Amino acid sequence: MTALLMFPLFLFRLVLQSAALALSQIWVNKTRSILTTLGIIIGVSSVSAVIAAMEGMNRKILENFEMFGTRKIFIWPEQPSSGPQKNAPTWQLRFEAKHFEGLLEHCPSVEFISLIANAGRVPGRYMNRTVDSVSVTGVDASWFKIENRPIVFGRPFSMLDESQGRYVCIITAQLRDKLQMDRDCSGQIIQLGINSYLVAGVVEDKPNTGMMFGGSDDPMEAYIPYTTAAKLVRMPWIRVMASCRDSTVADEARAEIRFFLRRTRGLRPGEPDNFGVFLMENEVRQFKEVMGMITLVAAGVVSISLLVGGVGIMNIMLVSVSERTREIGLRKAVGARPSAILTQFLVEAVVLCMIGGLIGVGFGHLLASVIANSAPLMEQTQIPAWAIAVSFGFSAFVGVVFGMFPAIKAARLNPIEALRHE
Amino acid sequence: MNSGSRLIEICQLERTYVVGAEKVRALRGVDLSIRTNEYVAVMGHSGSGKSTLMNILGCLDRADKGDYLLNGINTTRMSEGQLAHVRNRQIGFVFQSFELMGRLSALKNVELPLIYSDISFWKRRRMAREALERVGLGERIHHKPNQLSGGEKQRVAVARALVNQPSLLLADEPTGNLDTATSDGIMLLFEKLYREGQTIIMVTHEVDIAVRARRIVRMRDGQIISDLPTEKDPARPLRDGEQIGGER
Ligand SMILES: Nc1ncnc2c1ncn2[C@@H]1O[C@H](COP(=O)(O)OP(=O)(O)OP(=O)(O)O)[C@@H](O)[C@H]1O
Ligand SMILES: [Mg+2]
DSSP states (O other), rough: OOOOOOOOHHHHHHHHHHHHHHHHHHTTTTHHHHHHHHHHHHHHHHHHHHHHHHHHHHHHHHHHHHHOOOTEEEEEEOOSSSSSTTTTEEEEEOOGGGGGGTTHOOTEEEEEEEEEEEEEEEEEETTTTTEEEEEEEEOOTHHHHHHTTOOOEEEOOOHHHHTTTTEEEEHHHHHHHTTTOOOEEETOOOEEEEEEEEEEEEOOOOOHHHHHHOOSOOOOOOEEEEHHHHHSSOOOOOOEEEEEOOOOOOOHHHHHHHHHHOOOOOOOTSSOOOEEEEHHHHHHHHHHHHHHHHHHHHHHHHHHHHHHHHHHHHHHHHHHHHHTHHHHHHHHHHHHHHHHHHHHHHHHHHHHHHHHHHHHHHHHHHHHHHHHHOGGGTOOOOOHHHHHHHHHHHHHHHHHHHHHHHHHHHHOOOHHHHHOOO | OSSOOOEEEEEEEEEEEEEEEEEEEEEEHHHHHHHHTTTEEEEEEETTSSSHHHHHHTTSOOOOOEEEEEEEOTTTTTOHHHHHHHHHHEEEOOOOOOOOOOTTTTTHHHHHHTTTTTOOOOHHHHHHHHHHTTTTTTOOOOGGGGSHHHHHHHHHHHHHHTOOOOSSEEEEEETSSSSSHHHHHHHHHHHHHHHHTEEEEEEOOOOHHHTSEEEEEEEEEEEEEEEEEEESSTTOOOOOOOOOOOOO
């Protein structure tokens, strides 16, 4: 029992002693040690910098995705890949509002759905102020929720607005300012093209989602109920946007939508879809996968330099063993077990590598900050804690692997021959 | 004189070195028995196998044939680790060329065997200091080997050999690298240790050194050719009025 308790203690003391010995040995050969660990330093700094850059880019892009909305689902007409409709003109495949009636009731994973129809670009006027071109889009009330565009003043479209196709609109803050209307301009009347509209509310401008999804291309926008747009435009070209309840049920949502649309569009079993359902979540997932793979490959390639560093360590440890053959002989003569000698040299190699790792992480940190300042996409470059742990672990591992051979060599020396060395 | 218990018991010990195709029989059947608190000198021509015997006695080397019992325990079939333990606890070895570590102070050098005995830091310090005081170097504990004279270096080496209170002190030509006056100092130290109860075996070429021991073992061609108390050995100092070649 006591032996069981004593052994780890003994081992701990042995390692501690060996570490102290290793540090003093490394200190004696400062220059040589630093030169030797150069490989490890370069390896660890490049591994951690690459991981940092990849992680930073990853985070930045995911943030963009997040801002754009990862729960979005896009639905559009599409020529099927085979069958009689293969080369059908697109107007034959166009969506009609009736295709989507009752979709929400039949698709439990879908939270919101909105038809979208462009009602053209028209001049806008309020009192004596005018704007040349306002893009007018017909949407459902839920569109603002899908797009995550909060209505800051006024109200969303009401049931009556939608069912009666009333002439109401929700305008962007930019348009409001351009027309110099009150901050809360709800209830006022503006002229869009030939029709007058009651301003129901003001919606926030489209957020700038950066380089990935295009910024706010045209801030002069007015939204009217879809039903109103359908009155203005004969046979409108309908796009559809929906959102799933949660990104985990994205696939279910797509399956439900497909099932529903195939029925409403009269597709027989075996016929290919004549529409497409595109999941944002899918894109995110794919991106994550690809990014993870790239990170892994890059880190793998760079860690080859760590292995090269390991060979350097092995080399210097072999030199050290042959230089200190007499010392090893003496230690054995006064009672060092082979295991103690093995531990001493192994710990020395590991300590050497860990010092290299420490300096390497420092350099990697510098590199990361240089990368972070180089491009806006990279601004989040930063060595994650796990990368530091991995770098350390890996350099210790390299130390063990490449230190093992010299250490075994030292441990197996014959004491008399070792003492006679030189 | 031979009142102590049996410390060393060796029987038909053989050791053959193989160099290429050639075989050198360094020991050819050696029998020897040594009790505790004996003081033995081993003499012989160069190449007679003295160092080979000492290395086996010190568990630094193994015999090819025969048995070696130390304190009644057969060492012949011990593992490397067990032999290391024996070297650490039972044996103190003094080398002709001191074998001190140049980077370490006298104190650190003496501490070395204790590092491998699982003894706490402070106790190690104390034991090393005591051992250095015992060999008369209490004032020099922080000197590095290159700041010590040859005799002082050998004293440090003796202190290192003694620090773990071994049952056996082995010295292979301990005065081989020292001048006569300094050798004398080391011999006085050995005499003191012997009187304190230490068992000592030393190898030497010099008659003046050998006669300090109480028993002289002579070797030739890997065999023991004589094993006598010093006063009966031909090399004994002449007594007053005695003539060379005269018997009794
Ligand atoms: N490692 C070795 N390999 C081969 N032969 C050896 C080895 N060590 C010793 N010998 C041979 O064994 C024989 C005995 O050597 P040993 O060193 O025991 O002699 P010694 O009595 O100590 O001599 P010296 O007084 O010169 O030290 C010699 O012939 C020597 O050449
Ligand atoms: Mg010899």
